[in-house]
Amino acid sequence: xxxxxxxxxxxxxxxxxxxxxxxxxxxxxRPDLRWPFPPRMAERLTGVRVTALRRRSKYILADLDSxxxxxxxxxxxxxxxxxxxxxxxxxxxxxxxxxxxxxTHDHVVLDLDDGTRIVFNDPRRFGAMxxxxxxxxxxxxxxAGLGPEPLGNAFDAPYLAGRLAGRRTPMKAxxxxxxxxxxxxxxxxxxxxxxxxxxxRRLAGNLSRARIDRLVPxxxxxxxxxxxxxxxxxxDYRQTDGELGYFQHSFRVYGREGAPCITEGCGGTxxxxxxxxxxxxxxxxxxx
DNA sequence: CTTGGGTCCTGTGCGC
DNA sequence: TGCGCACAGGACCCAA
Numbered sequence: 566x567x568x569x570x571x572x573x574x575x576x577x578x579x580x581x582x583x584x585x586x587x588x589x590x591x592x593x594x595r596p597d598l599r600w601p602f603p604p605r606m607a608e609r610l611t612g613v614r615v616t617a618l619r620r621r622s623k624y625i626l627a628d629l630d631s632x633x634x635x636x637x638x639x640x641x642x643x644x645x646x647x648x649x650x651x652x653x654x655x656x657x658x659x660x661x662x663x664x665x666x667x668x669t670h671d672h673v674v675l676d677l678d679d680g681t682r683i684v685f686n687d688p689r690r691f692g693a694m695x696x697x698x699x700x701x702x703x704x705x706x707x708x709a710g711l712g713p714e715p716l717g718n719a720f721d722a723p724y725l726a727g728r729l730a731g732r733r734t735p736m737k738a739x740x741x742x743x744x745x746x747x748x749x750x751x752x753x754x755x756x757x758x759x760x761x762x763x764x765x766r767r768l769a770g771n772l773s774r775a776r777i778d779r780l781v782p783x784x785x786x787x788x789x790x791x792x793x794x795x796x797x798x799x800x801d802y803r804q805t806d807g808e809l810g811y812f813q814h815s816f817r818v819y820g821r822e823g824a825p826c827i828t829e830g831c832g833g834t835x836x837x838x839x840x841x842x843x844x845x846x847x848x849x850x851x852x853x
Numbered sequence: 854c855t856t857g858g859g860t861c862c863t864g865t866g867c868g869c
Numbered sequence: 870t871g872c873g874c875a876c877a878g879g880a881c882c883c884a885a
Contacts, residue, residue: 567878599861599879599880641878670863797878841857842858
């Protein structure tokens with residue numbers, strides 16, 4: 566799935582297109598994704614103006630002038646594509662926008678008042694959409710238990726040390742736990758642990774304070790680097806404009822099983838192990 | 854409380 | 870060419 570950097574890239578792509586626009590038409594083409602859509606979702610989206618686009622963890626939040634906020638999660642395979650209005654036809658004054666017909670996994674299609682079309686496509690349907698009052702958005706069931714944003718001020722070494730203390734779970738699982746820190750996924754946990762020389766198997770409660778001090782800025786750096794690169798393009802993830810992100814070329818361990826460790830003078834080989842059902846890539850020689 | 858495992862769903866790439 | 874299996878960026882829910 567898109568992890569935090571990919572979701573932030575999508576948010577940045579949507580922001581200039583959606584902010585200030587009115588949703589002229591909402592085509593909700595199935596009753597659910599991972600969960601049922603909220604009642605009357607199409608009606609509640611129609612005729613409302615988008616006032617802001619925010620991100621919390623891997624969720625995109627679109628504030629609406631109806632007093633509600635649209636919550637959007639891309640799951641593992643969710644994509645959002647933006648189709649610009651057909652300029653040629655608009656010039657003729659017809660305001661007929663020749664968008665291509667929806668494809669197989671186009672589940673929700675939003676047509677904006679300027680003719681732009683926003684398409685939510687998600688083959689695996691692990692994604693989600695919901696509507697809630699803007700005033701209580703943070704109390705939404707999916708958001709209430711989230712830990713701090715890794716790029717925010719609340720995520721620091723004392724906080725992380727407190728959350729890891731006494732934990733018998735491997736570091737891999739601890740950093741994937743959205744209640745400890747929100748937004749990391751399989752790729753960026755692997756990359757952050759490699760950059761900080763920590764084994765994904767290291768028990769969270771056994772990590773020294775000095776190493777926690779080092780880990781926190783490394784997490785920030787990995788995510789910042791990835792956002793700057795427009796996220797990672799794997800399989801079907803693309804930016805909203807169809808462009809590919811290119812951070813996947815900067816992976817140091819993810820997907821490199823059997824390849825030599827890139828650490829100067831290490832000489833180790835990248836290994837893949839399975840932890841809580843997910844692949845962990847790491848160098849057993851320089852990650853301890 | 855924490856922790857591990859199963860589950861949802863479709864698509865792709867590999868070995869045979 | 871076809872078939873079955875492993876694997877894929879997430880996260881909820883439940884049992885122990």
